[in-house]
Amino acid sequence: MNKRLRRKLGNKPYRKIFVISTEGSNTEPRYFLWFDNDHIHIKIAKGNCKRAKKNCPSAVLQRMEDHLREEKSKKEKSDQYWLVIDKDQWSDSQIKPLHDWALGVESRGFALSNPNFEYWLLLHFEDAKGINSPRKILERLQRYLPEYEKNLDDLMLKQFEDRFSVAIENARQKDVPACEDWPRVYGTTVYRLIEEILNINKKNDFLSRREKKKS
Numbered sequence: 001m002n003k004r005l006r007r008k009l010g011n012k013p014y015r016k017i018f019v020i021s022t023e024g025s026n027t028e029p030r031y032f033l034w035f036d037n038d039h040i041h042i043k044i045a046k047g048n049c050k051r052a053k054k055n056c057p058s059a060v061l062q063r064m065e066d067h068l069r070e071e072k073s074k075k076e077k078s079d080q081y082w083l084v085i086d087k088d089q090w091s092d093s094q095i096k097p098l099h100d101w102a103l104g105v106e107s108r109g110f111a112l113s114n115p116n117f118e119y120w121l122l123l124h125f126e127d128a129k130g131i132n133s134p135r136k137i138l139e140r141l142q143r144y145l146p147e148y149e150k151n152l153d154d155l156m157l158k159q160f161e162d163r164f165s166v167a168i169e170n171a172r173q174k175d176v177p178a179c180e181d182w183p184r185v186y187g188t189t190v191y192r193l194i195e196e197i198l199n200i201n202k203k204n205d206f207l208s209r210r211e212k213k214k215s
Contacts, residue, residue, distance in 0.1 A: 015041050
């Protein structure tokens, strides 16, 4: 758990929940759970999906829908629900239902990395110029995380600390003009989700400091 993001609060505000449904069962959950702190509770949607391909886009959406049915009575207006997938080999027709699910609903989000989540991880360290294949992404990422093999441990996760704003800026620079659905070339919209998380942390840190001054 990211100790840097933890704060001691006297009068704690509501701990906002981000429910995230991902394709991967290891790398993505480990990455997002790193943001769990006193301000934000990260939940990874599990669901009861019985699909043969549990990492396909439709299964990602099904897990979120299962979670929402199970947690219906516990929802708060300020909570957010995000679907996170890779472009990989998936067709536009397979991806579109996920985008449509989030479209026009303030509490819902959809983030896609093209071609994969490792591209987003690489942007924490560089702007990924000259990348032209998933193999190149992995090779370049391993310059910074030599032990990386589709898995993140705590030592690797610590390498991302203080680099989130770098990744956001690198991703935003590639998202010009901002795509309305998902990147058709190398790029990622995961930065939009991370911005939401960091903005809530920043706001609550400010409120915490103001309360301390009053006391």
